[in-house]
Amino acid sequence: xxxxxxxxxxxxxxxxxPMLAILAFTLGPYLWMFLTSVSxxxxxxxxGPSLEGASFDNYLRLFRTVGFGSNLMDSxxxxxxxxxxxxSLSVTxxxxxxxxxxxxxxxxxxxxxxxxxxxxxxxxxPLFVLFRVLGLLDTHAALxxxxxxxxxxxxxxxxxxxxxxxxxxxxxxAMTDGCTRMQALRRVVLPLCLPxxxxxxxxxxxxxxNEYLYALTLGGRNVRTITVAVQTLIGEYEVQWGLLxxxxxxxxxxxxxxxLLVQKRLISGLTQGAVKG
Amino acid sequence: MTDLSLSRPAPAEAPVPxxxxxxxxxxxxxxxxxxxxxxxVFLPMVQxxxxxxxxxxxxxxNDFTWVGLKNFxxxxxxxxxxxxxxxxxxxxxxxxxxxxxxxxxxAMLLNxxxxxxxxxxxxxxxxxxLPSVVIxxxxxxxxxxxxxxxxxxxxxxxxxxxxxxxxxxxxTALGAIILTLTxxxxxxxxxxxxxxLQSIPKSYYEAASIDGxxxxxxxxxxxxxxxxxxxxTAVLLRLIWVANSxxxxxxxxxxxxxxxxxxxxxxxxxxxxxxxxxxxxxxxxVLFTLCLMGVVVFYLRRSLKGAE
Numbered sequence: 407x408x409x410x411x412x413x414x415x416x417x418x419x420x421x422x423x424p425m426l427a428i429l430a431f432t433l434g435p436y437l438w439m440f441l442t443s444v445s446x447x448x449x450x451x452x453x454g455p456s457l458e459g460a461s462f463d464n465y466l467r468l469f470r471t472v473g474f475g476s477n478l479m480d481s482x483x484x485x486x487x488x489x490x491x492x493x494s495l496s497v498t499x500x501x502x503x504x505x506x507x508x509x510x511x512x513x514x515x516x517x518x519x520x521x522x523x524x525x526x527x528x529x530x531x532p533l534f535v536l537f538r539v540l541g542l543l544d545t546h547a548a549l550x551x552x553x554x555x556x557x558x559x560x561x562x563x564x565x566x567x568x569x570x571x572x573x574x575x576x577x578x579x580a581m582t583d584g585c586t587r588m589q590a591l592r593r594v595v596l597p598l599c600l601p602x603x604x605x606x607x608x609x610x611x612x613x614x615x616n617e618y619l620y621a622l623t624l625g626g627r628n629v630r631t632i633t634v635a636v637q638t639l640i641g642e643y644e645v646q647w648g649l650l651x652x653x654x655x656x657x658x659x660x661x662x663x664x665x666l667l668v669q670k671r672l673i674s675g676l677t678q679g680a681v682k683g
Numbered sequence: 684m685t686d687l688s689l690s691r692p693a694p695a696e697a698p699v700p701x702x703x704x705x706x707x708x709x710x711x712x713x714x715x716x717x718x719x720x721x722x723x724v725f726l727p728m729v730q731x732x733x734x735x736x737x738x739x740x741x742x743x744x745n746d747f748t749w750v751g752l753k754n755f756x757x758x759x760x761x762x763x764x765x766x767x768x769x770x771x772x773x774x775x776x777x778x779x780x781x782x783x784x785x786x787x788x789x790a791m792l793l794n795x796x797x798x799x800x801x802x803x804x805x806x807x808x809x810x811x812x813l814p815s816v817v818i819x820x821x822x823x824x825x826x827x828x829x830x831x832x833x834x835x836x837x838x839x840x841x842x843x844x845x846x847x848x849x850x851x852x853x854x855t856a857l858g859a860i861i862l863t864l865t866x867x868x869x870x871x872x873x874x875x876x877x878x879x880l881q882s883i884p885k886s887y888y889e890a891a892s893i894d895g896x897x898x899x900x901x902x903x904x905x906x907x908x909x910x911x912x913x914x915x916t917a918v919l920l921r922l923i924w925v926a927n928s929x930x931x932x933x934x935x936x937x938x939x940x941x942x943x944x945x946x947x948x949x950x951x952x953x954x955x956x957x958x959x960x961x962x963x964x965x966x967x968x969v970l971f972t973l974c975l976m977g978v979v980v981f982y983l984r985r986s987l988k989g990a991e
Binding site for chain 1: 706708709710712713715716717719720723724726727728730731734785788789792793795797803805806807808809810811812813814815816817820821822823824825827829830832835866870874878923926927928929930933934948951952955956961964965968969971972975979982983986
């Protein structure tokens, strides 16, 4: 397949053009949304979205009148908080899974895999009741805790796969030279899997940034993340599609950029387990 | 997997404490993560099961009466429950194969050499990174009955006579949402299958083409067996995720028109959120989880076998 030299015209017909079609399907909706967001409001419904007379007025309105700035801030706090909780709790756990054999290892790993399989709707109701009792509803902490239910198991699995890629002989050499286990972890293993940790952290950031149902149920008034704000826009500005799509682009942009930055490493981490399994 | 440090004899000075420390260390390192997940995942889950056995409506917080299996009996006699279950089944039976097929084609294309392959590979996964709310928003705009591009496009090419209110018409709403979810999820398959394709040794194809095997035969006897493991894993993972997620539907139609786009998790959520009926909502969530368990158990057995 990949071996036979294919002539360029034939390649264009069988590879480039189908690929372009798929990309058009993939990116079309996104580009259409962007085009709508910069189109002139007055001609949007008569002539449709166009680049003629394009402006960023909708974006300015979003920040001046709708107050998207504070929504972005809430999303940032929640996402960074989730990254901190998720990573800090999972580093040592991942190291234990990657380096030790102990009783109950299988069942514990299974437990972390299992968590991600349970429906969110099973957790959202009791968490709501719990946070109401604790008085945590509508706080950043509530959303960080809720997002951590996904972030912790996920980052443990990712980090185990990165740490397994680092030879054990390295930590053993460090311990022969007088390091304790924890020192070997901190000085040898962690620096080596730093790229993997960063990728995992960014993935947690993206999923928390994109999270909607917890943010809606457990927050919503004082703490209103960007996803909830976008959804509220849909309700309040029903027909102002220019403003709505500007909100959509603003909400999606941070995650999109981050994702493009780390996609290579992230995907190798995500697919490794699948290919081996 | 043998841990060399464990098999090395302990120094003679203090054998007992060090051996003990070594045995305890992994548990100590695991305990923060395990304790936190117990507190924020497993306890709430047990609580859901507990709530499902009670009459519990949130605006009567003091009324928490044990009713046994009443909520479950009510669910099984509830027409909306069966409608939602049916939709969940249709939804998964159509969305997953569509995502898989489109993902497979995309992965095969991305595995061919062409000049802008790197760019294509980076761009193809964008839908995966978008917030579900934004996905819902842009597809609502695309399906808009007055100004949406879907109608515009189909009208211009003469495929339809008049604009169709895609999301407001019960007969098209579920299909429209399935298209959106296919769009959202196929990049995942593409990326997974591509990784599988790249793990097949080139020499297999060399040998096959020397023996004169046709492209189709190479695909059937080398490519498919080579990626069947990845496809299985991806399908199982996706089944679980697609079944679980309902945020796109919730924002796009809220389950409507009528019950046309209700699925089980959505029904449980709406019951609890709008009717504040946490007892009944929990019961539906539990029933849904039980349905899903079959897939989950199958997946776990596979991936544990792989982990060894």
